[in-house]
Structures are given as structure tokens and as C-alpha cells.
Amino acid sequence: MALTLSMSAFQAASSAYIFFRSKRYWVFCSPGTGLKAAPPAARAGTAKARSKHRTAHRIGFLPTMKRRSLSRLPARVPSESPWPNGARYCKINLSAKTAPREDRSMAKERDEKAITTRSQDYSQWYQDVVLRAEMADYSPVKGCMVIRPNGYALWENMQKALDGMFKQTGHVNAYFPLFIPMSFLSKEAEHVEGFAKECAVVTHHRLGAVEGGGVGPAPDSVLEEPLIVRPTSETVIYAMYSKWIKSYRDLPLLLNQWANVVRWEMRTRLFLRTTEFLWQEGHTAHAAHEESWGEVTKILEIYRRFAEEWMAVPVLTGVKTDAEKFAGALKTTCIEAMMQDGKALQAGTSHDLGQNFAKAFDVKFQDETGGWQYCWQTSWGVSTRLIGALIMVHSDDQGLVIPPRLAATHAVIVPIYRDEAGKAKVLEVARALKERLSASGLGIVLDDRDTVSPGFKYNEWELRGVPVRLEIGPRDVEQGVCVAVPRVPTRELREGEKRQKETLALDGAPEHLKALLDDLQKALYARALQFREEHSYTIDDYAQFQADIEKGGFFWAHWCGSGACEAKIKDETKATIRCVPFEAKKEPGACMVCGAPSEQRVVFARAY
């Protein structure tokens, strides 16, 4: 494309030439001649042409034309200057992006309409989905995010479902303060160790004017004891428990709180790890260890059911190793899910705290015999991270996929029409349909914008993850039907079928739609489970493991139980033991690393 011509040739020929410079083309027009590109010439004159070109700058004015005006250039340049300032040449800026038409429209399709695909760049895909579906956005504060209405609606539905399950099992909600006296954190040794590095500390209680303008902490407002912003609430809550619990009759105490917490993480990712996040933390106190352990497993079962039945995310349940457990707990149990890149995500934890915190905070009760005993405690939580899990398990290259049971909007109705008369007729039917579906308890949106085309709406609602789209056009109105398209197929596609399209009779539409939503919920779970199974391997050879871990997935392997072998594996492969699964069958074997005997396989994976 390098078209270079000397200035003298330009002057002599008095016709239009194109100079190549960087990514720009300079078009010089002379009076009375047509525009034409000069033939590719030798590059020899390049340096000279450059200096001439700079001269040209000084000759006068270079009006810049917008690319779209290019087509309006007269075939023959009139002898009068076309430009207001009398210049007889113009500059056209043709950057890399303003290439020939076909290329541009393809680039447009690729760069601006579609999201990054999972195979191109998984974490970019995840970001694209979250931002484009308007689930969340970055905030002015580094590491923090704004949860937008689309994301928050999902969280509200999760809260509703979980809260119901907690209440059903005898838990009640309360709220404890955001600030914790700094000294509280140091009462449980392991706990400090675990959280000290990521605590935000409040040291002042007032701002004052600062020299040179602005505001800063007022020097005379230093707090006597600094406060920390809760990274979790064990300490404040148990300080209160020690006040409230006196007798075995006060037990069990089963509290939960919905709250925000702050952990000053070094690296953050939307929903998966942010400096501030929303969660639920349950804190219970019991009279005996077997009772508190019963609570731990009961809650874990609630988490498992919620993940599988509501989120349609299959999870493994199990116990964390000592290296991975909660700081201050005797034992940590967890649910672990597999993302589409084969990495594991801890989706919820339920801890057996034993009497560790009871001793640190003096949480004691008198038993039937009048003797004093320390309580047995548990704590458990799930966070907005679940939203990240949900996205990474179900969504695809079209965008978000929300399982029907958690969706705020179950279906969107897209009306299709050609003219005003048709529009009126179709909209009338669409509105009636919306009323009937909404009345049956479903979240329905009628997208009657006429500023965008139906195709645009299809793509937009798919991006937002709405489970079902209902299309109503003139043909459908005549036949008393609508076309339902599930976000993800609920059955095998037929020959020549690009997308699953179901024709639903408008009569009984609520029932038909509900059935389709049920099918979709099941299909999503089945698909996720199948993915996990296809990416789970049993493995005995460590060398093989080191190679295979690169491709992701869950690896069921024997492990002797020593922290040394666990650390070695983490060092060498970045894989951790996600859990010692409950559902694993007992099976004697030899540790993958050291060969020492092992009773069952544990699950290794790289994790978020």
C-alpha cells in the first residue's frame, strides 16, 4: 500500500497523488483534474518526499475530511477551491480502523457487538458478561464494585431462597455492627493470623481542613482504640454471646445476619473477590460437640441443596484440609463447584469452631448439674461470590444465562410487526399475554421499543440471560400462538434446527411457559453436571498429574494426609486440595507423592 511520490512529480503532473505517511494517506488535488491514486512507486524518494511533505504543511491549510464525506468528493476537482479557506488539497485520515468497507463491517461485528468468547480468553469473557449484562460495574474505589439492578435482583432472589431455608431450620436474623474493636481480633490466635493482613483500620473520627486545601483526618480526632471494619463477625458476635448465654436453657442459639464485610485483597475480580462484599453469616452456639457438628452438616446440606436445586450448579461437599480451613476453626466443610475453565470455586463454607472462640470470648453456660462449660460453636456463610459461580457455570458466548428459579425476569415478549395496523394488533395480543403471565406469578417484560429491531432485542435479552423469549408476530396472532425460545436448549435440536423454537398456544400459555422453565432448569443442571463429569479424572501417577493439571478439571487422587505432600503439590502445580469429599467411597491406596497409605481419594484442582 505504500504509495510514494516526490513533490516535484506532484507539481509537474498537476493531478492528484497519494502520499503514504505512517498510516495516513495524503491526497493532493489540483484544479481541473480527477482524483486518482498514483501507481506504487519506488520507495527511494521517501526521505525526500517527507521533507516535501513538511513543506506542504507550510504551504497552507489542510482541511480534514471525515471519512464518510469521501464519497462526496467530486470526480473532477473544480478549478475553484472546494474548501472555504481556498486550499486546493485536503488531508484524509485513514487509520487502521478506517480500512475498506467490508473489513470494517466485519471488525464492527467482532469488536463491538459480540463479547469475547470463552475459548479466546476466559477471564475476559467473564468480565464482558458481567459488564455487558449490567450485573456490576467498577466503582471509583479500587477493588470495589457497584452491584447494578440486574445483579442485585439475582442476589435478592438468592437471599429469599436461602433465608427461607434458614428460618425453616430454626434460625433467626439479627444484625451486628460493622466496626470491631481492634483488640477483639487478637483474642483468638489463629484468627488474627488469618485476617490481620487484610483488615481496614479506622483510626480517626473526624475530618478537618488540610493545609493547601482539601480535607484530611483531623489530628485531634484520633481514636483511643482503633476500630477495624469487620472481615467477618465471629469476634463481635461472640462477645455478645458471652453476655447472653448463661444456662443450657439458652441453647442452642441460632442466629444469622445478612451483612457486608471488608477484606483488603490485593487482587480483585468482579463478584469473585472484591474488597467489600455482601454475604450471610450464621453463628450458632450449642451445648455439645455432636450437636454443633450436626448443625455444621445441616447447613452444608442447605448450601448443597441451594446450589443444586436453585442455582442448578452441581457441587462436591467435603472437609477442608488443615491448610485450607478457616482461621480459628476445628474443621471447615465446604461446597465446591467447577467452572467452565476447569477451575474450582469454593461456593460456601460451614465451620465447626469447637470451643476455640468460646474460650477466647468466655462463652459459657451452666449445665443441668450446675457445672460451667464452654459452648460449642459453628459459623457458616455464602456470599455474592455465588453470583460469580452462577455466571461462570452456565453462561456462554452469547452472554449471561440465569436459571429460571432465580431469575427476576422469566420471559421477555418481543412483538414483531410491519406496519402501524399490524403493530396495533400484535401489541394488543402481546399486552394481554403479559398480563396473564404476570398474574400467574412470573416475571415478564414486554419489549415494545420500536427504536430497535427484533434481532437486536433477541441478542440483547440473550446477553442479559433471560430464560425464555416469546415472539409474537402477525402470523402467530392469526393462529393464536406464540413462539417460545429457551435461552439454552432443553432437548436435542432437530435436523436443520438452529435454535430450539417451541410453538405455544396462547390458551394455557402460563402453564406451557412454566413447564418450559422447569425443563430449562433441569437442562442447565444436567449440562453443568455433565461438564463436571467430563472434566473429572481419577489419577495415581504424580508426573501424569503435573502434566494433566494444566488442562484443568477435578483430579481424584490418593493423599497421605501430610501437610508436606500437600504443600509440595501446591508449590509445583498450583493445585490445592479442594476437599476431602464426603461422597467418596473408602478405597485404600498410596499417596500420589510419597506413597504412604491413604484411605480415600481427595479432590485436587486449581482454584479461584
Place this chain on the structure above:
RNA sequence: CGGGGCGUGGCGCAGUCUGGUAGCGCACUUGCUUUGGGAGCAAGGAGUCGGAGGUUCAAAUCCUCUCGCCCCGACCA
């Protein structure tokens, strides 16, 4: 805290090497034609080029200093 990258209309970027009227695509506004898979044409609005100094007739571009963000590592749900 180490290594890398980037700050230019709302978003994504070109232009910086070689100083010379701030551009492109998307989005937005208006009008007409469109509408069963991301519509077309036309006309418009919108940027003190992250900030502060300096060099120059002239700085997005060169020099100095700053601030911020993103990515990759060490920590974590």
C-alpha cells in the same frame, strides 16, 4: 511490593517515533425508509488529549515531575 501495559468525546481506539486546525468506529439526537436474528441513508451534538511545570512562533506529540487504572506474580471466600 516486584515485572509489564495504558490514560485522547459516554464506550473502544488511531494519531505521539518525525511538533503544524483533535480524528475513527460504536453509542447518542433529529428526519425519512425499515422491523421473524445485532437495519439503511442523511443531518447533528458531544473531548481544556490524566495533572503540573518546561522547551518552541507552535505541544496530544519533545523534556522533567506527578497522579490514577488495568494485567501477570506473592495472599485470600
